[in-house]
Amino acid sequence: MALPKVGSIGEYIREQRQQAKISLRQLASAAGVSNPYLSQIERGLRKPSAEILNQIAKGLQISSQALYVQAGLIEDRETPSDVVTAIRADAHLSERQRQVLIDIYESFRKEKHPEDEQTSQKAHPRGDSVTDDEPPLPEEFLAALEPYAASGGNGTVNQETKEG
Amino acid sequence: MALPKVGSIGEYIREQRQQAKISLRQLASAAGVSNPYLSQIERGLRKPSAEILNQIAKGLQISSQALYVQAGLIEDRETPSDVVTAIRADAHLSERQRQVLIDIYESFRKEKHPEDEQTSQKAHPRGDSVTDDEPPLPEEFLAALEPYAASGGNGTVNQETKEG
DNA sequence: CCAGACCGTTTGCAATTGCAAGCAGTGCGG
DNA sequence: CCGCACTGCTTGCAATTGCAAACGGTCTGG
Structure with missing residues (x-):
């Protein structure tokens, strides 16, 4: 039974990581796990415990639950x-x-969901920090939402960006 | 270094088991884990993996998520x-x-909403379809969503959701 | 060209999980 | 009394997790 069919979870993690444009080592550091172990997890060679999974979710800043569902640890x-x-x-x-x-x-x-074809992004982020702190939603976007929002008519979009 | 600080999860399992009025061996059998291991888990001597946790949740017929929260594997x-x-x-x-x-x-x-009150209960007894006369979303609106949707640059929004 | 800094991967190894087998205690009927 | 079934617990042991160290590859620059 050493053959784990948890491939999907590893792929999912790798997808999320590449989508966040961070290296394996960076995620490993952020998640507090070793780089080789993360490598093995992503390729489905190891079955991470829930604790590790949780840390990875934190490192990826995604929902733990989504990860657990992917791992088959929570029934759909x-x-x-x-x-x-x-x-x-x-x-x-x-x-x-x-x-x-x-x-x-x-x-x-x-x-x-395209199978991980990030053609649009650079292949090498290089030393340049890729802090994609893009705001969650541009104001104009939310402004466009307003007429659909409520009948109140009071256009008050408080989307203060708490950017430090 | 085996400092068993995971007592809460074990206690929680034991509580649930006793509440269900089944013996340790019964639960172990139902969950598909060995009895000694379950005993150790309940007393906090072992830290079960998420897989085992999931099986125990099934054996107890309780929510896996509740167990994960107890185990600190899901942020509460x-x-x-x-x-x-x-x-x-x-x-x-x-x-x-x-x-x-x-x-x-x-x-x-x-x-x-000016008079909206967040009462715990649902204010709407029947939020059934309110026969919205207007189209749900203009195409341009959904088009604006695209760049935020997925990683791929596939610009195709088939807005055929509404009944034809 | 080679040093240095990254990238992901491979390789042993300590620590842990999880189990099979066996141990003590209790309550039942013959 | 003794066997039998049941409760939960302790003891080794195989299998696995998870990591430190080291490896090969690419890119930058002096």
Whole structure:
């Protein structure tokens, strides 16, 4: 049983890491695990414990739960994977807001996930720090959301960027 | 160095087991782990891997996530809302997509409704379809979402979600 | 050309997980 | 009394995790 079929989890981690444009060693350092071990995990040669998984999730700044689901450590149905249901059940949203969120979510789900083809990014980030601190959402984007947001009409988008 | 500080998880398991009124061996059998190992886990002498934890959760017929939280493997961040939790747990989304959805959701939440009160219970008894007359999202809107959607530069938004 | 700094990978090894086997204690019926 | 079934616990041992050290490769620059 030494053949772990956890390939997906390793691939998932590697995808997330490359998407974040950080090197294996950087992630290993951020996650507090050794570089060789992370290498083996990414290639599916080792089955990381949940503790390591959790640290990696932190290093990647992604949800631990998503990682656990990928690792098969949490049953899919156990997670409220039904985002739409959650949105529908949220009483704090207006009906218009719900519709917008659901539409965006479904459009995301339709976007096929390319198998890690980052053609657009540089192959070598080099010594230059690649701190992609892009703001979560540009103001104009949120401004475009407003008319769809609520019926209040009070256009007040408080998206203060707490950039230190 | 085997400082067993993981007592809480073991105690939690033991509590759940005793609450279910089943013996240690029964739970071990149901969970597919050996009885001595389960004994050691319950007394905090061993730190079970997530796989074992998952099996024990199944044997106890409780949520794996609750167990992971107890084990400190999932941040017990107070869940801001079910929507955010659902988004975070959705493994089908990319990290960027998650960020966008959460940002939009939170920006919606910030648009305070003048008389909205955050009562714990749902204010809407039936949030059923409100027959929105207007189209959910213009194409240009979804087009603006694309760069935030996935890593690929595949510019294709098929907005055919709505019933035709 | 070679030193230096990265990258990911390979190789042994200490520490740990997780289990099979066996040990003590309790309650039942013959 | 003795066997039997049940409870949970202790003891070695194979298999695995996870790491430190070292390896080969690419790129920069003096």
